[in-house]
Amino acid sequence: MKKRHSLLIFLAVAAIISSIWFYTFLISPPKQTLDQRVHAVASQLKCLVCQGESVADSPATLSQQMRVVIRQQLQSGKSEQEVIQYFVSRYGDRILLSPPWQGLTLLAWLVPIALMLGGTLLLFYVLKNWQSQADRSPLDVERTESIDIDEHEIAYYQKQVEQELAAEDSVFSRLGSEVD
Amino acid sequence: MYFSDIGIISLILALGFAVFTIVVATLGATRALPQLVASAKRSVLTVAFFLILASVALIVSFLTHDFGLSYVAQHSNLAMPWYYSASAFYGGQEGSLLYWALMSSIFSAIFVFTAKRAPTVLVPYVLATLMGIETFLLIVLTTVSNPFVRLPVPLANGVGLNPLLMDPGMLIHPPMLLMGYMSFSLPFAFAVAAMITGKLDSEWLRSIRRWMLAAWSIQTLGLVLGAWWAYHVLGWGGYWGWDPVENAALLPWLTATAFLHSTMVQERRGMLKVWNLSLVFASFALSIFGTFEVRSGIINSVHSFAYSTIGSYFLAFLGIVIVFSIGLFIFRLPKLQPEQEFDSVISREGSFLLNNLLLVGAMFATLWGTLFPLISNAVQHQTLTVGPPFYNQVDGPIFIVLILAMGIGPLLAWRRTSTRALRRNLGIPALVAAICAAVLPLLGIRDIWANIAFAVCSFTAGAILYELWRGVRVRHRHGEPYLFALYMLFERYRQRYGGYLVHLGLVMLAIGIIGSHFFQVQQEAVLKPGQQMTIANYKLVYLGNIDRTYPDVEVVTAQLQVWHDGQLQQYIYPGSQLYASFANQPTSLISISTYGLTDLYVFLANWNGLSDATIRVFVNPLVPLVWLGGIVMLLGGIICWWPQRRKRLVSVIVPHTEKEPASQRVGALAPPSVESIVGHSDSSKAEVAPGGEGTLASPPVGVFSGTSENDEEASI
Numbered sequence: 001m002k003k004r005h006s007l008l009i010f011l012a013v014a015a016i017i018s019s020i021w022f023y024t025f026l027i028s029p030p031k032q033t034l035d036q037r038v039h040a041v042a043s044q045l046k047c048l049v050c051q052g053e054s055v056a057d058s059p060a061t062l063s064q065q066m067r068v069v070i071r072q073q074l075q076s077g078k079s080e081q082e083v084i085q086y087f088v089s090r091y092g093d094r095i096l097l098s099p100p101w102q103g104l105t106l107l108a109w110l111v112p113i114a115l116m117l118g119g120t121l122l123l124f125y126v127l128k129n130w131q132s133q134a135d136r137s138p139l140d141v142e143r144t145e146s147i148d149i150d151e152h153e154i155a156y157y158q159k160q161v162e163q164e165l166a167a168e169d170s171v172f173s174r175l176g177s178e179v180d
Numbered sequence: 181m182y183f184s185d186i187g188i189i190s191l192i193l194a195l196g197f198a199v200f201t202i203v204v205a206t207l208g209a210t211r212a213l214p215q216l217v218a219s220a221k222r223s224v225l226t227v228a229f230f231l232i233l234a235s236v237a238l239i240v241s242f243l244t245h246d247f248g249l250s251y252v253a254q255h256s257n258l259a260m261p262w263y264y265s266a267s268a269f270y271g272g273q274e275g276s277l278l279y280w281a282l283m284s285s286i287f288s289a290i291f292v293f294t295a296k297r298a299p300t301v302l303v304p305y306v307l308a309t310l311m312g313i314e315t316f317l318l319i320v321l322t323t324v325s326n327p328f329v330r331l332p333v334p335l336a337n338g339v340g341l342n343p344l345l346m347d348p349g350m351l352i353h354p355p356m357l358l359m360g361y362m363s364f365s366l367p368f369a370f371a372v373a374a375m376i377t378g379k380l381d382s383e384w385l386r387s388i389r390r391w392m393l394a395a396w397s398i399q400t401l402g403l404v405l406g407a408w409w410a411y412h413v414l415g416w417g418g419y420w421g422w423d424p425v426e427n428a429a430l431l432p433w434l435t436a437t438a439f440l441h442s443t444m445v446q447e448r449r450g451m452l453k454v455w456n457l458s459l460v461f462a463s464f465a466l467s468i469f470g471t472f473e474v475r476s477g478i479i480n481s482v483h484s485f486a487y488s489t490i491g492s493y494f495l496a497f498l499g500i501v502i503v504f505s506i507g508l509f510i511f512r513l514p515k516l517q518p519e520q521e522f523d524s525v526i527s528r529e530g531s532f533l534l535n536n537l538l539l540v541g542a543m544f545a546t547l548w549g550t551l552f553p554l555i556s557n558a559v560q561h562q563t564l565t566v567g568p569p570f571y572n573q574v575d576g577p578i579f580i581v582l583i584l585a586m587g588i589g590p591l592l593a594w595r596r597t598s599t600r601a602l603r604r605n606l607g608i609p610a611l612v613a614a615i616c617a618a619v620l621p622l623l624g625i626r627d628i629w630a631n632i633a634f635a636v637c638s639f640t641a642g643a644i645l646y647e648l649w650r651g652v653r654v655r656h657r658h659g660e661p662y663l664f665a666l667y668m669l670f671e672r673y674r675q676r677y678g679g680y681l682v683h684l685g686l687v688m689l690a691i692g693i694i695g696s697h698f699f700q701v702q703q704e705a706v707l708k709p710g711q712q713m714t715i716a717n718y719k720l721v722y723l724g725n726i727d728r729t730y731p732d733v734e735v736v737t738a739q740l741q742v743w744h745d746g747q748l749q750q751y752i753y754p755g756s757q758l759y760a761s762f763a764n765q766p767t768s769l770i771s772i773s774t775y776g777l778t779d780l781y782v783f784l785a786n787w788n789g790l791s792d793a794t795i796r797v798f799v800n801p802l803v804p805l806v807w808l809g810g811i812v813m814l815l816g817g818i819i820c821w822w823p824q825r826r827k828r829l830v831s832v833i834v835p836h837t838e839k840e841p842a843s844q845r846v847g848a849l850a851p852p853s854v855e856s857i858v859g860h861s862d863s864s865k866a867e868v869a870p871g872g873e874g875t876l877a878s879p880p881v882g883v884f885s886g887t888s889e890n891d892e893e894a895s896i
Contacts, residue, residue, distance in 0.1 A: 006603075013611070017618045021631075024621040039702070046565050052423050054567065056702075057416035059785040059796060064704075097567030099552065104560055108552045112545035112574050119537045127530060 034074060041070050041083050046097045054097055184249050187237030188328040191278075194230035194285070195318040197223045201311040209304035217304045221292045224307055227314060228289040231282045238278060238327055239269050248334035251275060251327040257340035257761060259732035267351050268341050273490065274327035276358060280471075281317040283362045288314065291366065298370075298387045305373030306366075313365050316497050325490050340761040347767075349409030357406060357429055360399035361467040364432055366391040367439075368464035371457050375508040380453055388460070389443055390821065395463075396436045397817035403429055404810030415768040415783045417702060417798035419806065420693075422571040427550045428470030431543055435463040438539040445532050448594055454513070455536070461505040466543075468498045473550075531589030538582045545574045572697070580636055583690055586683050587640030590647065608646050613639035630698040637694070641687045644680050651677075674819055681816030689809030695777075695802025702798045709791050716799045718780055719743035725790045726753070734758045737769065738784050738793040744775060754784040754795070779803045 032040070042056035047063045055063045055070075066087075073083045087095050099105035201223040208216030238251070242265045247253040255268040255275070270279040288310045295303050321327070341350075370388040374380045406429065411419035420426060439459035445452050472494035549566040556564050591605040616638035620631050648669070655665035670677045705713040707722035714720075721741040728735045737755030741748055755769040771782040779800040786794035 006607075013614045017614055020618050020621055021628075024626060035703075044569055046567060052421055052565075052567070053416055057418065059415065059783070094563050094565065097565055098569040098573070099556075099564055099566055104556060105552075105564060108549065108556075108566060108570065109574070111548055112541070115544050115548075116537075116541045116578070119541055123533055123537050127533070 034071065037074050037080060038067060038071050041074070041080050042067055044084055044097055045087055045095050048091065048095065182246060182248065182330070183237045183240045183244070184246065184328040184330065187234045187241075188322075188326065190230040190234035190237065191318060191322050191326075191328070194227045194234070194281075195315065195322055197227045197230065198311045198314045198318055201227065202308045202315065205304040205308040205311070209301075209308075217307075220304060220307050221295065224285075224288050224292050224311065227311065228285040231278075231285040234328075235269070235278060235282045238275060239266055242266055242268055245338070246334075247336070247338050248330050249327075250329045250331050253331060253335045253338040255338070255341055257338040257732075260340060260346070263351060264341060264346055267354075268345075270354050270358065271341050271345055271350070272327075274321070274325045276354065277317060277321055277325055277490075278327050279355065280358050280362050281314060281321060283359045284310070284314055284317065284365060287363060287366055299379060299381075299383050301377050301379055302370065302373040302384065302387075305376050306369040309369035309372045310365060313369075320490060320493050324493065340759065343757070343759045343762050343765055343767045344413060346759070347409065347413055349405065349413065353402065353405040353409050356398060357402035360395065360402040360429070361432070361470060363391075363395035363398050364436065364464045364467045367395060367436075367460045371460040372504075372508065375457065375512045378512065380457075382447060385443060385447055389440065389447075392436055392439055392443075392460070392463075393817060393821045396433065396440060397814060397821060399429070399433045399436065400810070400817060401814050403433060404807065404814070407810075408807060411803070412770060412772065413767065415770055415785075415796075417700065417781050417783070417796075417800060418696070419803070422549075422568045424550050425470075425474050427546050427571075428466075428473045431470065431547055432463045432466040434539050434543040434546075435459050435466060438536045438543075439463065441532050441535045441539075445529050449529060451529070454509070457509070459536075459540075461501075462543075465498060465501050465505070466547075468494060468501060472498055528589060528592045528594050531585060531592050534585050535582070535589060538578050538585065542575050542578045542582070545578065546571065549574065579690065580633055583640050583687060584636045586686070587636075587643040590680070590683070591643060605647075606643070609639050609642035612642035625699075627698050630694060633694045633698075634691070637687050637691050641684065644684050644687070648677070648680060670819060674822060674824060678816045678819030678821075681819060682813050683816075685809045685812030685814075685816055687809070688805045688812060692802045692805030692807075692809060695805070696800045699801045700798060702796065704785065704794065704796045706792065706794050713795065713797065715797050717745060718797075718799065720782070720795065720797060722793060722795065725787055725793055726755075727790060732760050734760075735769070736784070736787055738787065738795065740782065740795070742773060742780065749773070749775070752782055754782045756784055756787075774804055777802050777804050 039056050042063075043054045045055040045066065047053045047055050047058035047060055049060050049062050050058050053063075055066050070083055073086065074080070078086075084096075088100075093100055093105070099108040101109060201220045204216050204223065205220035207213065208220060241249050241252050242256055243262060245252070245256070245258060245265075251272060251274050252268075255272045256265045260268070268275070270276040288307070291298075291306065291310070298306070367388050370384065370391060374384050374388075406426065407419040410421070410426075414421075436459075439456060442452050442459065443456050446456055472491055549570050552566050553564055556562055587609060588606065591602070593601065613635045617631060617635040620634055625631055625634070648666070651669045652662055652665045655668055656662055660668060670681075701716055703713060703715045705711075707713065709722060709724045712719055712721040719742075721743065723739040723741065726737045726739060728737075735755055735757045737753040740752050740754070742750050742752055750773060752771040752773060753769070754771040756766045757769060758766045768783060771780075773780045773782075779798075781798040781800055783796040783798075784793060785796045
């Protein structure tokens with residue numbers, strides 16, 4: 001009975017959240033302002049005259065001019081990707097702050113992703129392996145029993161330990177009214 | 181005779197004693213001669229003494245402006261205040277190496293003083309390893325990178341320090357970060373000693389954990405200070421740029437964090453020995469790699485003022501370290517068998533493994549991104565940049581999953597967790613996260629990634645705070661006032677609750693990062709006096725420029741009024757200063773004013789005369805949380821590390837030894853929660869040894885929830 005109750009609450013909460021999310025992200029997706037779009041493009045491009053800064057962050061004159069160009073191109077109706085492509089065609093790949101998804105530089109992206117996936121698989125394999133070893137061990141019967149032990153027994157052990165602790169250290173002693 | 185001569189003589193003597201220590205310590209250990217080990221200890225103290233002497237000689241040379249000394253002439257001048265002169269000690273390559281050697285020797289000396297707490301058989305090998313590292317540094321210091329080289333003709337005035345370094349941050353950030361790098365050598369020495377002797381027991385684990393925790397805390401402080409410095413000096417509105425050198429400092433921190441978690445599995449269950457040792461070796465190797473990277477200049481970085489030619493020495497040293505470590509593994513592998521078996525994926529062991537996967541994965545991804553430009557250059561002769569967008573997309577999701585795991589992990593029991601307990605523990609945090617996810621879009625947070633990230637953070641914060649609340653509630657029921665109960669939790673279960681504090685700090689830091697990453701607003705305008713610019717709900721009114729000229733520096737500041745919600749808040753003075761000796765390198769004076777949890781970051785980008793200024797303004801929401809989170813993390817680290825008071829044994833302890841963890845014996849008979857109660861009573865026993873509580877840092881989850889339920893029934 002109680003279980004069904006909590007399930008209902010869970011479903012209700014999930015429904016409310018998904019409806020709010022559905023509304024905000026699908027029905028009326030956020031509209032970016034021109035400033036935000038300029039910033040989004042500029043932060044993908046490297047400032048060529050400074051050390052490790054993006055066009056969005058750099059105070060250099062060249063970057064200021066590039067931001068103006070980005071703004072003009074976006075205003076004239078180009079997409080973000082087209083603007084980035086425009087700069088790549090003029091300056092080459094070195095203007096990009098992150099390696100492009102093509103050719104050799106694809107490796108930059110694929111290797112970490114592959115490592116994470118491989119690591120996850122390895123982890124599952126190791127866990128499964130360990131678990132099957134543990135399952136084969138003779139102690140197993142007692143173990144499965146142990147997790148089903150009932151709450152009364154836990155309470156019993158707990159009380160015992162608490163009493164013993166209280167005898168040693170007053171911090172653990174209960175107030176008189178609380179003793180059950 | 182100059183002071184610098186004392187320095188060079190000290191360095192040579194220190195080198196002699198360091199080599200002597202290696203020989204004597206190794207002989208003392210292999211021949212079982214305690215006198216030789218005692219001699220090695222004294223010799224380590226002598227090395228420390230001579231390095232202190234050498235450092236004092238260098239500092240005195242700086243303070244007395246001895247421009248006959250090449251290093252002093254290059255890194256200071258007469259106009260610098262005395263504290264920047266003194267800190268120029270580590271402002272250049274030779275001096276920072278000397279500082280490193282000094283810290284290494286001081287830590288070695290601290291080890292000597294606390295050596296009676298460490299396992300006796302390990303001591304000589306730890307000493308020998310530490311002095312091996314010291315020998316390397318001293319060889320470099322006395323040959324290719326000597327800070328005490330004199331010029332044929334003394335200069336009248338020095339060149340001065342790079343203006344970027346003339347900042348209060350200089351006084352604390354570099355020494356902390358260098359100390360952090362260096363401090364990984366102690367866990368490394370412990371690991372080497374354990375591999376040689378084959379003594380990898382719980383006593384060893386406690387010692388190495390403590391040193392690693394110290395190294396971790398120092399490195400945390402170094403990283404946060406670095407971020408703070410970058411925020412206050414560089415003027416691009418951010419604090420972390422995924423610069424190669426920043427990455428290099430982050431890498432050993434990630435592996436050290438992984439180690440601190442996975443050793444708990446080894447403490448409790450005797451598993452993962454090989455893995456833990458590799459994490460120690462990796463942390464040390466990565467800290468050497470970091471130094472190599474900074475020094476060699478092979479990768480372009482904003483830190484290029486430290487560029488030099490000794491990179492190859494560090495590369496060679498790195499090679500030696502790696503080969504040596506792998507050799508030890510091959511030699512010792514048969515002895516490193518796990519003692520216990522694994523029970524269930526949904527257990528704390530499982531969550532620690534996930535934690536390790538994520539941290540090491542983040543480390544590899546960051547390392548790969550840092551090295552990729554080199555690879556690409558070698559293969560295709562093409563220069564490219566791996567910049568923030570790459571790391572944000574690769575590391576960002578990993579860290580979000582990590583934070584989620586951080587919320588769930590500590591609530592799981594060892595061995596296996598029943599679904600009922602899981603539901604009971606996770607219910608409230610999940611509800612908090614759900615409310616957060618539902619409310620944020622209504623508050624105008626329309627970015628789906630920001631929403632997910634915030635929801636995850638609120639889940640984890642909820643889980644930690646709920647756990648703290650349950651602990652406090654149980655103790656309160658036992659007759660303690662709430663605040664005292666909270667204090668007692670931290671006092672008694674230092675490692676566990678210190679760990680929670682670290683987690684809480686990390687969540688705060690993550691919220692700060694998410695806030696400033698997704699919701700930073702910026703604007704730039706060219707203003708004439710009386711003109712204004714509006715950003716978010718702040719209004720800036722420009723009044724004019726102020727130009728002040730001092731003998732060695734020219735300072736230009738713009739004067740602006742800040743209006744917020746229709747009220748004049750304050751006057752701000754963002755500016756720029758130009759040192760006479762570095763005419764092409766102006767440094768900015770950034771004005772940062774904090775309103776609640778939002779920073780108004782104002783930067784003078786350009787100016788023309790006294791009545792024209794280009795002002796860049798950033799509104800950075802939640803950035804103060806980054807610093808606050810850093811402080812909380814550090815505090816948590818210190819609480820974990822702080823030695824426990826020695827206490828009387830409690831007689832309730834079920835008779836068993838440390839080597840046989842409670843779980844093995846009790847676990848077969850009793851449910852996990854009972855086991856954890858035993859763990860609790862045990863903690864007072866573990867207090868005999870410093871930092872011992874972690875050995876038995878068993879989850880009080882079961883206890884607390886169980887007790888509280890009983891109490892509720894009783895009160896009804």
